[in-house]
Amino acid sequence: MTSRTSRDVLRRGLSVLGRAVREQPRIFAVAVTGSVLFGLLVIASAYVVGGVIGDVVVPAIERGSVGVAALALAAGVLFGISVLRVVGIFGRRLGAGYMQFRLQAAYRRRVTRRYLELPLAWHQRNNTGTLLSNANSDVEAAWYPIAPLPFAVGTLVMLVGAIGSLFLTDWALALVGLTVFPALFFLNVVYSRRMAPRQARAQRLRAEVSGIAHESFDGALVVKTMGREAQETARFSARAGELRDALISVGRLRGVFDPMLETLPSLGTLAVLVVGAFRLRDGAITVTELVSVAFLFTVLAFPVRAIGWVLAELPRSVAGWDRVSRVLDATGEMPYGDVTLDPADPTPATLAFAGVGFAYEPAEAHLPGAEVLSEVSFTVPAGKTVALVGPTGSGKSTVASLAVRLVDPRAGTVHLDGTDVRRLTAGSLAGTAALVAQVPFVFDDTVRANVTLDRPGIGDEDVWAALRLAEADGFVAALPEGLDTMVGERGTSLSGGQRQRLTLARALAGRPRLLILDDATSAVDPRVEAAILAGLRAPAAHGPAASILVVAYRRATIALADEVIYLEQGRVVARGTHTDLLATVGGYADLVTAYEQAENEPKQQRTPDEVTPLASGLEIEVDR
Ligand SMILES: Nc1ncnc2c1ncn2[C@@H]1O[C@H](COP(=O)(O)OP(=O)(O)OP(=O)(O)O)[C@@H](O)[C@H]1O
Numbered sequence: 001m002t003s004r005t006s007r008d009v010l011r012r013g014l015s016v017l018g019r020a021v022r023e024q025p026r027i028f029a030v031a032v033t034g035s036v037l038f039g040l041l042v043i044a045s046a047y048v049v050g051g052v053i054g055d056v057v058v059p060a061i062e063r064g065s066v067g068v069a070a071l072a073l074a075a076g077v078l079f080g081i082s083v084l085r086v087v088g089i090f091g092r093r094l095g096a097g098y099m100q101f102r103l104q105a106a107y108r109r110r111v112t113r114r115y116l117e118l119p120l121a122w123h124q125r126n127n128t129g130t131l132l133s134n135a136n137s138d139v140e141a142a143w144y145p146i147a148p149l150p151f152a153v154g155t156l157v158m159l160v161g162a163i164g165s166l167f168l169t170d171w172a173l174a175l176v177g178l179t180v181f182p183a184l185f186f187l188n189v190v191y192s193r194r195m196a197p198r199q200a201r202a203q204r205l206r207a208e209v210s211g212i213a214h215e216s217f218d219g220a221l222v223v224k225t226m227g228r229e230a231q232e233t234a235r236f237s238a239r240a241g242e243l244r245d246a247l248i249s250v251g252r253l254r255g256v257f258d259p260m261l262e263t264l265p266s267l268g269t270l271a272v273l274v275v276g277a278f279r280l281r282d283g284a285i286t287v288t289e290l291v292s293v294a295f296l297f298t299v300l301a302f303p304v305r306a307i308g309w310v311l312a313e314l315p316r317s318v319a320g321w322d323r324v325s326r327v328l329d330a331t332g333e334m335p336y337g338d339v340t341l342d343p344a345d346p347t348p349a350t351l352a353f354a355g356v357g358f359a360y361e362p363a364e365a366h367l368p369g370a371e372v373l374s375e376v377s378f379t380v381p382a383g384k385t386v387a388l389v390g391p392t393g394s395g396k397s398t399v400a401s402l403a404v405r406l407v408d409p410r411a412g413t414v415h416l417d418g419t420d421v422r423r424l425t426a427g428s429l430a431g432t433a434a435l436v437a438q439v440p441f442v443f444d445d446t447v448r449a450n451v452t453l454d455r456p457g458i459g460d461e462d463v464w465a466a467l468r469l470a471e472a473d474g475f476v477a478a479l480p481e482g483l484d485t486m487v488g489e490r491g492t493s494l495s496g497g498q499r500q501r502l503t504l505a506r507a508l509a510g511r512p513r514l515l516i517l518d519d520a521t522s523a524v525d526p527r528v529e530a531a532i533l534a535g536l537r538a539p540a541a542h543g544p545a546a547s548i549l550v551v552a553y554r555r556a557t558i559a560l561a562d563e564v565i566y567l568e569q570g571r572v573v574a575r576g577t578h579t580d581l582l583a584t585v586g587g588y589a590d591l592v593t594a595y596e597q598a599e600n601e602p603k604q605q606r607t608p609d610e611v612t613p614l615a616s617g618l619e620i621e622v623d624r
Pocket residue numbers: 124360361372390391392393394395396397398399438617618
């Protein structure tokens with residue numbers, strides 16, 4: 001079983017390496033050429049050293065005088081070989097480095113691009129930590145063996161050359177070589193096989209330790225307020241202790257094998273000297289040959305380890321590659337169509353849902369996905385405002401996601417200006433409809449960058465206009481550096497209501513023809529909320545009013561809408577004006593009234609504009 005799996009790892013590891021070579025063939029060729037040059041020169045240098053000893057030094061000792069010319073020639077040749085070896089090393093290192101880092105960069109780009117192509121459903125199944133490590137350490141791990149790969153390939157060529165040259169020299173010495181080199185190779189294989197699981201374990205524990213650390217920092221508030229510091233520390237130190245043990249076991253293995261790997265070639269040299277002495281006595285070889293071979297054994301020991309390095313990295317590489325290719329091969333991306341909507345169209349857009357059904361993918365594939373929306377049909381006519389009202393979990397945010405095509409419906413169609421949104425280009429979709437999500441996301445950047453998002457054609461004038469419409473100009477003007485103020489990671493330096501208005505301004509700055517507000521003003525004062533919506537509905541100075549689909553709870557806000565769609569458990573149960581629904585639909589009246597009462601009670605304690613969101617009605621359960 002074990003050998004089957006490790007053979008499997010070897011096979012798959014080699015195929016990952018093969019892919020690398022296919023992707024960067026020229027650079028790989030440069031690196032391998034450098035490495036082969038180096039290997040052949042190592043053999044040559046052994047023979048030159050042997051020649052110097054046997055043909056210059058020994059005769060000189062016998063004669064009592066040194067042949068200066070011969071010595072100078074030998075020195076010149078050795079120097080030449082050294083220079084060429086430097087060239088070889090340079091080519092190999094440069095090539096291997098280029099190859100490794102280019103592959104890493106290329107795959108990082110591929111993975112992150114893929115993230116953006118993959119649908120929301122995929123992202124919801126994969127946590128942020130995994131995505132980060134896929135793009136980072138998994139890509140790195142996949143291409144780790146690239147660094148020693150050219151060296152290892154060159155070494156294989158060198159070993160073949162060395163054994164060949166041994167046979168040309170003397171069969172008895174060749175037999176010693178045939179024993180020692182494979183033994184060295186085998187020892188390397190055993191070493192890397194033993195090492196691999198230990199390294200893998202250490203790698204996994206490293207990720208776990210940092211995961212726990214990350215979680216406890218992230219959840220510092222909860223940990224502190226719940227008094228869980230001691231337990232949290234214990235959880236962390238248990239895992240840190242495991243990591244320590246894993247690393248010690250790596251070190252212990254190294255302690256055993258490293259000396260063996262050092263010793264084996266010396267034993268080989270010893271064997272060469274013993275066997276060689278007999279062969280010399282029998283006149284089968286010369287002093288030159290004996291010295292050459294003995295020297296060859298000492299210089300070969302180091303390069304052979306390169307093969308071990310590659311083998312040792314293969315399991316990690318395969319594991320990394322598996323995780324990377326899981327992202328690259330993930331399916332379910334939503335291809336865009338090629339229909340474009342006129343970007344300069346001055347009229348508000350029409351949104352229409354026709355018999356839309358939707359179910360989220362279940363967490364585990366074998367479970368059925370529960371129907372979240374069924375037979376949802378409604379229209380937001382051009383320039384009109386439609387309010388979407390419904391108890392928590394009724395599917396309002398899902399409708400919002402479908403409208404901007406974060407997800408595709410399972411049944412039915414979503415139309416934008418009469419075109420199925422699946423047929424629109426990405427640019428048309430983004431340029432026409434803007435969603436202000438229920439949970440605002442603010443980038444760790446300036447106010448200006450958060451509003452413009454680097455979209456072209458949005459100047460400071462437009463930024464201020466958008467901020468004004470979002471009723472955010474007041475607080476931004478009061479910030480120490482105005483538009484240039486950094487808002488901190490996830491906008492931590494802003495209040496909840498300020499964050500919401502900033503993301504609203506971001507949507508408005510793109511001058512969308514359809515605006516979808518998913519509870520986007522829940523954290524602002526009701527008066528401000530009504531003012532924002534009223535401002536959005538009035539044709540603004542800089543352009544026509546957009547069509548608006550607004551998820552809302554507050555009576556004052558809903559009353560501004562031209563029509564109200566009332567959703568319950570994923571179905572449209574009623575539609576009409578606010579007044580009609582209040583009078584005719586019991587559930588609707590209950591919901592709106594319950595929200596109003598809940599909002600009115602704690603009002604006295606809150607300062608306007610900086611209110612804590614009353615959970616935006618999220619927690620209000622309506623009993624019916
Ligand atoms: N990513 C998801 N995976 C699985 N189920 C989901 C997912 N998101 C929402 N749901 C489920 O779909 C249903 C509708 O959720 P949705 O977020 O659309 O409700 P909502 O009306 O926006 O609620 P709220 O008023 O609380 O924001 C809920 O039952 C919810 O549990």
